[in-house]
Amino acid sequence: MARLSPDNLTHALEIVGRYPMAKSAMIPLLHLAQEQDGYVTDDAMEHIAELVGTTPAQVLGTCSFYEMFKREPVGTYLVNICTNISCQIMGGEELLHHAEQKLGVKAGGTTPDGTFTLEDVECIAACTEAPCLQVNYRYRHKITIDEFDALVDDLRGGKLAAQIPPHGTLAKVRQHIPADRAAGTADPAGVPEPVWLAKNAEGAER
Amino acid sequence: MAVTEVPKIITSRFADPEGHTLARYEATGGYEGLKAALAKKPAAVIEEVKSASLLGRGGAGFPAGVKWGFCPPGVFPRYLVVNGDESEPGTYKDRLLMERDPHQLIEGALIACYAVGCSQAFLYVRGEMAFAQERIAQALNDAYAAGYVGKDILGTDFSVDIVLHWGAGAYIVGEETALIESLEGNRGMPRLKPPFFPAAKGLYLQPTIVNNVETLANLPWIARNGGAAFAALGAENSKGTRMFAVSGHVRNPGVFEVEFGVTTFRDLLYAPVYGGGIRNGNELKAFIPGGASAPWLYPEHLDVPLEAATVGKLGTMLGSGAIVVFDETTDMVKACLRLVRFFARESCGKCTPCREGTSWLEKILERIVDGHGRPEDLDLLLDVCDNISVGMNWPPKQTTICPLGQSATTPVASAIMRFQNEFEAYIGAPSEITVEVKGPAFVGPVVAREEVTADA
Numbered sequence: 001m002a003r004l005s006p007d008n009l010t011h012a013l014e015i016v017g018r019y020p021m022a023k024s025a026m027i028p029l030l031h032l033a034q035e036q037d038g039y040v041t042d043d044a045m046e047h048i049a050e051l052v053g054t055t056p057a058q059v060l061g062t063c064s065f066y067e068m069f070k071r072e073p074v075g076t077y078l079v080n081i082c083t084n085i086s087c088q089i090m091g092g093e094e095l096l097h098h099a100e101q102k103l104g105v106k107a108g109g110t111t112p113d114g115t116f117t118l119e120d121v122e123c124i125a126a127c128t129e130a131p132c133l134q135v136n137y138r139y140r141h142k143i144t145i146d147e148f149d150a151l152v153d154d155l156r157g158g159k160l161a162a163q164i165p166p167h168g169t170l171a172k173v174r175q176h177i178p179a180d181r182a183a184g185t186a187d188p189a190g191v192p193e194p195v196w197l198a199k200n201a202e203g204a205e206r
Numbered sequence: 207m208a209v210t211e212v213p214k215i216i217t218s219r220f221a222d223p224e225g226h227t228l229a230r231y232e233a234t235g236g237y238e239g240l241k242a243a244l245a246k247k248p249a250a251v252i253e254e255v256k257s258a259s260l261l262g263r264g265g266a267g268f269p270a271g272v273k274w275g276f277c278p279p280g281v282f283p284r285y286l287v288v289n290g291d292e293s294e295p296g297t298y299k300d301r302l303l304m305e306r307d308p309h310q311l312i313e314g315a316l317i318a319c320y321a322v323g324c325s326q327a328f329l330y331v332r333g334e335m336a337f338a339q340e341r342i343a344q345a346l347n348d349a350y351a352a353g354y355v356g357k358d359i360l361g362t363d364f365s366v367d368i369v370l371h372w373g374a375g376a377y378i379v380g381e382e383t384a385l386i387e388s389l390e391g392n393r394g395m396p397r398l399k400p401p402f403f404p405a406a407k408g409l410y411l412q413p414t415i416v417n418n419v420e421t422l423a424n425l426p427w428i429a430r431n432g433g434a435a436f437a438a439l440g441a442e443n444s445k446g447t448r449m450f451a452v453s454g455h456v457r458n459p460g461v462f463e464v465e466f467g468v469t470t471f472r473d474l475l476y477a478p479v480y481g482g483g484i485r486n487g488n489e490l491k492a493f494i495p496g497g498a499s500a501p502w503l504y505p506e507h508l509d510v511p512l513e514a515a516t517v518g519k520l521g522t523m524l525g526s527g528a529i530v531v532f533d534e535t536t537d538m539v540k541a542c543l544r545l546v547r548f549f550a551r552e553s554c555g556k557c558t559p560c561r562e563g564t565s566w567l568e569k570i571l572e573r574i575v576d577g578h579g580r581p582e583d584l585d586l587l588l589d590v591c592d593n594i595s596v597g598m599n600w601p602p603k604q605t606t607i608c609p610l611g612q613s614a615t616t617p618v619a620s621a622i623m624r625f626q627n628e629f630e631a632y633i634g635a636p637s638e639i640t641v642e643v644k645g646p647a648f649v650g651p652v653v654a655r656e657e658v659t660a661d662a
Contacts, residue, residue, distance in 0.1 A: 018369045020326065021410060026391030027374050031333075052391065065393035065554075066374035068333045080334075084295045085498060086453035086530050088544045122377065122548055123295035123498075124334055127453035127528065128460050137336040171339035175346050175370040181356035183365035186325035188410035191283035196364045197323040200249045 002037050003047040004029075011174070012051055018177065020185045022052040026062050030069055035168040039070040067121075070167075075110045075117035077155050078167045079103075080134045084123040090130035096120055098145050102152060115156060117167075138164050208511075209477045210465045212439055215447045216423045217463040219307045226341050228348040231309040237354055239429030243317045244362050251321035255425065257433030259445040263299075264289055264380075264418030265497065265526045267514050274322050276405035277413040283325035284413040286318050287389060287404075288422060290331040290338070291373055291380040295498035295548055296528030299449040299461055300419035304331060304338035307423070308345035312355065312368060314422030317429050319366045322415055326367050328389055333373040342370055377552035381608045382416040383408075384554065395556045396608035420449060420527075441467030444513045448524075450474060454531035455488065456481035464512070471495070472508040475531060488533040492624065496525025498545050499613030501600065501647035502620035521600040521646030538628050542621035543571040549614030560611025563594040567618060579633035584622050588641035591615035600645040616645075623648040 004012055012032055016025040029051060033044035045059040052059075063069045081099055083092040096107060099118055103111055107120035126132040129141035133148075140151060154160050165172065219225030219234060231237070243251045256271030277284055288311070292300035303311060315327050329346075331339050346368060349355045357365045371389060373379055379388045383397035386409050401407055408414025424446060428436050437445045444467030451461045452474055462480050464473070471493070475481040484490050492502045501522040503510075510516060517524050532541065550564040567590055570583055588598070595612040596603040598619045602612035622629060623643055630636055643649055 018367070021390065023391035024371075024389055027333075027388065028372065030374065031372065054391075062391060062393055066333070066376050068373075068375035083544065084548055085494070085541060085545055086296055089454055089530075089532065089536055089541065122551065123293060123297070125292050125298045125301045125332070127296050127298045127530070128451050129298075130453060130459070134334065137334050139337070170333070170336045170372065171343055173340040173343040173347075175343045177356065177367060177369075178350060181350045181353075183326070183357045183367040185367070186283040186285065188283060188412045191325050193280070193282050194323045194325055194364075196320065196362065197248055199247045202247070 002041050003043050004033065005036060008032055008036055014176075016051055018185065020187050023054055025052055026054075026059065027066070030059070030063050031170055034069060035170070038076075038166065038168045039073050073114070074167055075115050076166050077115060077135050077164070078117050078119065078137075080119045080121040080124065080137075081107075082122070082124050082126070082130070082132050083120050086123070086127035087130040087132060092131040095131045095133070095143065095145065095148060099148060102149060116152070135160075136164050136167050137170060208465075208468050208470060209473050209479060210468055212447055212465045214463055215427045215436070216303065216307075216310065216420065216449065219310070220302065225306055226308055226345065228309060228345070228352060231307075235430065236309055236426070237313055239426030240313050240316050240320075240354065241360065243320055243429045244360060244364060248321045248323060251317065251429070254433040255321065255428060258424075258428045258436035259433075259443060260421065260424055260428065260436065261444065261514060262418055263420035263424075263448065263527065265294065265499070267524065270417060270421050273405060273417075274318070274415055276403065277322060277415070278406055281413050282323070284323055284415070285409045286315060286322065286324040286327040287382075287385065287409060287414055287416045288315055288327065288329040288419060289380065289382065289385055289416055290329060290335075290419045291385060292332055292419070292526075293377045293380055294526045294528060295545070296451065296453055296494060296530040297497050297526040298451040298453070299527055301332075301335055301338055302449075302461060303419050303423050304335065305341050308338075308342045309349065310423050310426055311342070311419055312345055312349055314425035315368055316355065316359070316366065317425040318415065318417060318422060320364050324366060324415065326369070328369050328371050328409070330379075330385055330389060331370065331372045333375050339370065339372050346370055376554075377548075378554045378608070378610060381610070384608065385416065386414065393554070395554045398607050439465055441511065442513050443467075443515055448512070448527055450512065450527045450529055452481045452529045452531065454493075455485045455533035455536070456483065456531050457485055458482040467511060467513040470509050470511050471503070471529070474512065474529060475508065481531070484531070484533050486533075488535065491532045491534050491536055492538070492620075493532060494528070494530040496523045497528040498548060499609070499616060500525045501616045501645060502624070503647065504624065504650065506650070519646075521648070538621045538625040539571070539575060539632055542617045543568070543575055545617035546571055546614055549610060553610060553614075557606035557611065559594045559605045560614070563590050563611055564614045566590050567614060571618075574629060574632050577632065579629070581633055581635045581637040583633065584626065584629055584637045585639055585641055587618050588622060588639065588643060591618050592641055598643045598645050598648060600647065619643050619645065619648045624650070
C-alpha cells in the first residue's frame with residue numbers, strides 16, 4: 001500500500017500548485033493520503049516527500065505531530081468524545097465510560113471487527129452543546145447515553161453511510177480555483193508591490 | 207442589567223438556513239462592504255478600521271488596524287493568514303461564523319488584503335471542522351465564479367487568491383507563529399518573537415497579517431457602515447459587538463452576540479435572552495471568563511462589564527470569548543485536573559518549563575484525585591507553577607516562547623487559592639501554602655474555609 005492513485009495524484013498536484021512553496025501542501029496531502037487508505041502509509045509519505053520536495057523523514061516528522069493523522073489502521077468510524085471542561089461538567093466523562101462499555105474497548109482502542117475506534121479528545125468547539133462528540137469529524141450535539149447507543153446501532157447498520165463517509169474523508173466539497181480566475185501564487189522572492197497600492201500615492205480621493 | 211438592543215454585526219445571517227449561500231449573502235448586503243472599500247484608497251480603509259477600534263477577537267485582543275500597520279514599508283509580498291484554528295476549551299464562535307456565514311469571512315479577508323496589500327491569502331481552518339471546510343470550499347468556489355475572488359476582482363486591478371488550508375489536530379497551532387510553521391508544512395511549534403513577529407517576518411519570512419475569523423468577519427459591516435458607527439457601540443476600548451459562548455451550568459447555554467464593553471457577566475449568565483440563570487436554581491460557584499487559559503472569576507465579579515481593560519485589571523481576560531459556568535455541585539479539583547491535562551497533552555514540547563511542568567502538574571493532580579495526595583502537594587503544585595509562570599502574576603511573565611505553559615498554571619492557581627479546602631478533602635489533611643502567588647484574580651477576597659477532618 002499505497003502511493004497516491006492517479007486521480008489523487010492529479011488532485012495533489014492541483015493542491016501543490018496553490019502554494020508559493022510546495023512544502024506548504026504537506027498537511028493537505030497527508031489528509032489526501034489518509035482519505036485514500038484510511039490511514040497514512042509509509043509509501044504515501046514517501047510519495048508526498050517527492051511531491052513537495054523534501055525527505056520522507058520530514059514528512060513523518062510533520063505527520064507524527066498532528067493527532068488527526070493515524071499511522072496504522074483505525075476503525076471505519078472514529079468516535080471522538082470530548083471530555084474537556086465544558087463537556088466534563090455536563091457528563092462527557094460518563095458518556096465516554098458508557099461508550100467504552102458499549103463498544104467494549106478503552107479510549108484509544110479499536111473494536112475487533114474494525115468498525116469503531118474510540119478516542120477521548122480535547123475541546124472540539126461545541127461547548128454550548130455539551131456533551132458532544134464527532135464521528136469521523138461529523139458533530140453530534142448534546143448526546144445522551146440512549147442517543148449514543150442508537151448512533152452506534154445506526155452506524156453498524158449502515159444507516160448513516162450517506163452522511164458520514166469512512167474515516168479519512170474530511171470535506172466532501174473541494175476548493176477548485178479556475179485557471180482563468182486565478183490571481184496566482186505570491187512567490188516570496190519575486191512579487192513586487194501590489195498595483196492597487198499605487199492608489200495610495202494618488203492625490204485625490206477616488 | 208444592560209441587555210442592550212444593538213444591531214447584529216456578525217451573526218445577522220445565523221438564523222437563515224440559506225445564509226451561507228452566495229445568493230442569500232448578496233441579497234442581504236453581501237460584498238457591498240468590499241465594493242465600498244475598493245472605492246477608497248487602501249490607506250483610507252486602514253484608517254476606517256483604526257477608527258472602529260476593532261480589537262482582535264482571537265484571544266490577545268490587539269487592535270486590528272494597528273496590527274496591520276506593523277508591516278515594514280516597501281517589503282513585498284505580504285500575506286494574509288486567517289486563523290480559523292479555534293480550539294481554546296470553551297470557545298465556540300469561529301466555527302459558527304465559518305459554517306453559517308462563510309462569505310462574510312471571505313469578504314472580510316478580501317477587505318484586509320486590499321487594505322494591507324496582501325498578494326495571497328490562506329484561510330487556515332481547524333482540521334476537525336469538516337463541515338466548516340465544506341462550507342468555505344463551496345463559498346470560495348462560488349465567489350471565484352462570481353468574480354469576487356481571484357484575478358481583477360470586480361473589474362478592478364485588485365487581485366488576490368484565497369487558498370483554503372486545513373489543519374490536522376493541534377491546539378498550539380492557534381498560536382500565530384505556530385500556525386505559520388504549520389502552514390509551511392512543519393510541526394506546529396511557535397517561533398521566537400522577536401525576530402519572528404509575523405507582521406515583519408511571518409509566512410516564508412515575509413510580512414504576514416494573522417487575523418482571527420471573528421475579527422475579519424466584522425470588516426464587511428465596518429466597510430459598509432463606517433468605523434464611527436462601529437465605535438459608537440461598546441465602551442472604553444471595547445467597541446462594537448462581540449460573540450460570547452456561555453457553556454456549562456446555565457439554563458440556556460448558547461453563543462450570543464452582545465454589545466462589547468457594556469454587557470456584564472451577570473447579564474450574560476442570568477438574563478432570560480442569554481444564559482437564563484444557573485441550572486436547577488443552583489448557586490454559582492465560579493466561572494472562567496475567557497477560555498481555559500484565563501484565571502477564574504467568582505460571584506462577586508458578576509457586575510463587571512465585558513470590557514477588555516476592566517477584566518484585565520481583575521487579573522484575567524476575556525480571551526476568546528468563552529465563558530464556562532460552574533455551579534455549586536462542581537468538583538473544582540477534577541475540573542482543575544481536566545484543564546491541566548489539556549495543556550499537558552497539547553504542549554508542543556519545544557520549551558522545557560512547559561513540556562516538563564505541565565506533565566508534572568497533571569501527575570501530581572492525578573495523584574490527589576486518586577486519593578494518594580500529600581499535604582505538601584499544594585505547595586509543590588504552586589512551586590511548579592512558579593517555575594513556569596514566575597510569581598504567577600498577570601499578565602504572566604514568559605519563561606517560554608509562547609504562553610501555553612503559563613496558561614496551564616492558571617487553573618491550578620485559581621483552584622488552589624480559592625478552593626483549598628476541596629483539595630484538602632481529597633488529601634485528607636490540612637496543608638500549608640508558602641509559595642507566593644501574585645495574580646490579583648488568584649488572591650481575591652479570603653473565603654472562609656470549612657473545617658477539614660482526616661476522614662473527609
